[in-house]
Amino acid sequence: MLTMKEVFDRFDEIGCCSFATPDGHGGVEARIAHFFAYDDEGLYLRTMDVKPFYRQLKQSGRLAVNGERTEAKVVFDENNLPLFKPGYQMRVAGEVRELSMAEVEAKAPHDRNFNVAVYDIAKYPETRVFVLHRFHGELYDYDYAMVNRDHKLHRERFAFGGDAYEEPGLRITDDCIACGTCLAGCSFKAIVPGEPYAILGERCDECGNCYHDCPAGAVEGKGE
Ligand code: SF4
Ligand code: SF4
Known part of the structure; x- marks a missing residue:
């Protein structure tokens, strides 16, 4: 199973990802954000308490994140079939909790990513920090044209914080x-x-x- 660091590093390589939450009216909304740090408890994100994203995180306590990294944009063959370059997708879904400012500050001396967060919060005082602490997810690594290996997919699922996952495949x-x-x-x-x-x-x-x-x-x- 992937470690928390490996999960974070994959998301970090991607950069901005799609963060989705229930909107409180039976729908779902997604927006761009990124995980800025990790530790044994989970993956950390920040937003501002004036955004709908904050309200939805607080009300639902749920979050799903998806991001993808590819070598190049898709091209199409003479039959208009897509030819995807090798790449991978990361996805996680689970439960979040908000951290107090004291918790964030306590992590800063040991982790430069939290140090940056403290600096950023001073600049944008309405910033709030959450941790995705109980979640499952998947690394979906694809090479459909089998450029780098002799099969198309490599899937790895994982779970943290007491969550469970279903094995991939029929x-x-x-x-x-x-x-x-x-x-x-x-x-x-x-x-x-x-x-x-x-x-x-x-x-x-x-x-x-x-x-x-x-x-x-x-x-x-x-x-x-
Ligand atoms: S569903 Fe069956 S045919 Fe399709 S990839 Fe899986 S094993 Fe192969
Ligand atoms: S019986 Fe079904 S699962 Fe078994 S080898 Fe034939 S097609 Fe595959």
Whole structure:
């Protein structure tokens, strides 16, 4: 499982990400922000208490963050199909709590990122700091053209603060008759022959081809 530092570093490489919260009226809103620090408790962000983002964080206590880093912009082939360069996406979702100013100041001597936060708060006094402290997430690393490796995906899921995560990928049950139909239809090279056949979750895109093609109904979906 990724460490908190590795999760933070991946987000830090991306820079600005999409931070989404329930809007309090049955909808959801997203805006740009970034995680400025991490420690054993979680990932830290700041906003101002005059923004809807602050109100939504306080009211819901929930946050989902998504960011993506790619080598270059997408191009299209002669059939207008997209050709994505290798890249990765990070996503996390979970619970936040607001820190007191005393808590932020206490972290500053040990962490230059909190030191910067204290400086910034002095400049913008309505700034407030939150920590995403109980959350799960995923690193979704893609190389669809298999430029750097022999398979398209590498997925890693993680959880912190007592949260849980579901393993990526669909699953083949004991109803498998080992016919091999699914193997031919999986462009993600995620299926391993055997009795029963098996799916490597870290490579599986959950595209549904094996679910669709299996004559024995042996592939479990996650959609219902
Ligand atoms: S298509 Fe279904 S029955 Fe055939 S190998 Fe794959 S999972 Fe097993
Ligand atoms: S869901 Fe798609 S990617 Fe996953 S094992 Fe089946 S065919 Fe392969």
